Amino acid sequence: MHSAYTGTVAVITDQEKRLRAAFCFEQGKIYTLQGANQIGKTLLVKLLTGAVRTAKSDFRVDGATVKFDSPASANSHGICAVYQDDDLLPTMRVDEQIALRHLTPSLQYFFELFVRFALLVLHQPLPAFSSAAHWVESHLPQRRLREQEIKKAAKELLASYSPDDASTNYVAHFTSRPSALSGGAKAVIKLVSAQLTPGLKYLFLDEVFRGVQPSVWPGIIRSLKNWAATEGIAIVAITHSEDEVVRWNPKQRLILREATNSEVVLEPIPPAFISRLAAGIPIRIGSYPVVEINVASESLKELCKDGPFHFLFDEKLKGQPPYRRLRETLNPVSETSLSGGESVKDWANYEKIALQLVNKSLRTDGCLVIIGGGSIINFGGFLAATLNRGMRFVLVPTTVMAIADVAVGSKTSLNLGAAQKDGRYLKHPIGLYANPDHVILDSEFLEWLPLDQKKIGLAECIKHGICQHKELWEKATELLKGSSGSAADWYEVAVETMHLKSDMLSIDPWETDESLILLYGHLHAHALERALKFDMPHGIAVYWGMLIDLHLAKDDRFDLLKSALLQGFGSDIQKVMMIEEVSRLGDDPDLLMEAYENDTKVQHKMDTGYSILILSPWGQQISREPRKKQAKKFSFDEIHTAVRDVSHFLGSGDSVAQHCSYRG
Ligand SMILES: NC(=O)c1ccc[n+]([C@@H]2O[C@H](COP(=O)([O-])OP(=O)(O)OC[C@H]3O[C@@H](n4cnc5c(N)ncnc54)[C@H](O)[C@@H]3O)[C@@H](O)[C@H]2O)c1
DSSP states (O other), rough: SSEEEEEEEEEEEEESSHHHHHEEEEEEEEEEEEEEEESSHHHHHHHTSSSSOOSSSEEETTTTTOOOHHHHHHHHTTTTEOOOOOOOOSSSHHHHHHHHHHHOOOHHHHHHHHHHHHHHHHTOOOOOHHHHHHHHHHHSSSOOOOOOHHHHHHHHHHHHHHHTTTOOGGGGGGGGOGGGGHHHHHHHHHHHHHHTOTTTTEEEESSSSSOOOOTTTTHHHHHHHHHHHHHOEEEEOOSSOOHHHHHHHHHHEEEEEEETTTTTEEOOOHHHHHHHHHHHSOOOOSSSSSEEEEETTTTHHHOSOOOEEEEEGGGOOOOTTHHEEEHHHHSSSSEEEOOSSGGGGGGHHHHHHHHHHHHHOTTOOOEEEESSHHHHHHHHHHHHHHHGGEEEEEEEOSHHHIIIIISSSOOEEEEEEETTTSSSSSSEEOOOOOOOEEEEEEEGGGGGHHHHHHHHHHOOOOOOOHHOOHHHHHHHHHHSSSSSOOOOHHHHHHEEEEEEEHHHHHTTOOOTTTSTTTTTTHHHHHHHHHHHHTTHHHHHHHOOOOOOOOHHTTTHHHHHHHHHHHHHHHGHHHTTTHHHHHHHHTTHHHHHHHHHHTTTTTGGGGGEEEEEOOOOOOOOOOSTTTTTHHHHEEEHHHHHHHHHHHHHHHOOOOOGGGGGGOOO
């Protein structure tokens, strides 16, 4: 285990209850702590950080027993808190207060500097002196900063809180007096002051974002997470906000709760409980474990011990060894098979399958295990989230796309309109956010997935590669261009993409259009899918969408993607990419416009133009909330021309450079 702050504590609370906690906070990890009002969260933080004492405690930092009699003595062990009732001196300038809090008296500073210098000099001729020098160094107080250093570091931290947004310029508060600041600005200053604690290892934040504008704190959390990861600091955030927990994406969610009438305990929140913790509030990624596991293993049984299990699975999996082994391990009480593909996600199908499950005595306390590609996962998730007013479910993704993109993120979806002969087909107008208890990944399923399906599913991996990660792009296009690749290679690319998506979700958990990377190419992809009545597989539509976006942005990566597709699908390209069908749409702007208009998400954008993400060159960090900086608007006419151009370039195999001059 890494360095950790561990221990136990027991105390009687104001409500005369016994509060008991056993804890372990590892350096560099994030934890959240929840619990009802008045249960004792603030008291616990004060106990752990020296503001309140109890005889019944056993605190250890990196294995060594420590005792604190004040917050300052906890600080000297690297433990610091931002308390709710912390206050700044109203009339003293912020920069001076921060400097005062951390400044060492000059004499002590120079003495410590002298000892450190002497150790360094002595160490050169006397290497044998090394262990003694190490001992002395480790017993010196943490090196403190001088006033100018403190002010500079504080300004840098404040600037990192809102790098892209000049309207929240915290640095401007730095020379103000707190009496002139809002509650939110004061909270931010207290945070920075705590971050500068010399030798800090464990930072406790007691509802620090109270009073801070909702548009601002997600950016501060992002900055704190980056800082904590770089500096190896553990953060324990106490909060009532589920949205805040999701953005912290904690290693562990803890809850302080009443165990009996007279006892309050601290414990990790079990995943099954998390999905019901806040009724009505969608809880997303970060709240449930994604586990790479062999489906036949004992540990799977241990993980999913809460049956009875009902399997909902893609019928193509039936004879496959990994499916059979999953069945032997979990021993389901019922099995319902479905054919994969977009048509499964239909409203009419919902009633049919729901009835089948109910007739197989699906119990309210049962667990639906959904095994299949993205379509069955979208569909099954919606069933589980709505049947019996929401029941437990586990996802087992079996395609490249399902592993890379669908099984993480909590969206469940149905399409609407397939039953109408010539009516509107809508993609995903029905759905809700719901989290599984677990996502189980087993690479063996990919051994059975046909090569063309793998290549189609790779589109979402290529999307992340093209937007964010040149190496992922290279690995993925190698697979696209090749004629095989082991299941392990495909799995590796899918899992790498899944991690990139998880990372994006901790910034944009709702998958709104804040994070345009997740939606790259998807405006056109969904329009084409609708216009072609869902005959076009989602992955193929995403390839088209990316080509159109790249072409609109006059991005050189257009040619790279086009040639990878030509090589990957070879002589089948016309058929697989449905080039003729898309060309026909290009000749019929009215039909195409209807498909764009039918997107519930973008309807209101018809007049002002559609936002398209303009990608940074590879290697340059793309802004993680690129909306304001990197999106450009395009009219429908421009998009229509691009659809026509792209189908022409793809159909003819021509390079775009033969027709247009792109940058460079
Ligand atoms: N965030 C989201 O909700 C999200 C993201 C991306 C895609 N999607 C959705 O996911 C779907 C596409 O996912 P997909 O490509 O996995 O499609 P899919 O579920 O239709 O599977 C593709 C094909 O592979 C077959 N199959 C599945 N697993 C197999 C295996 N192990 N061996 C052999 N055959 C197997 C299926 O029967 C199907 O014919 C679309 O409906 C798309 O809208 C959703």
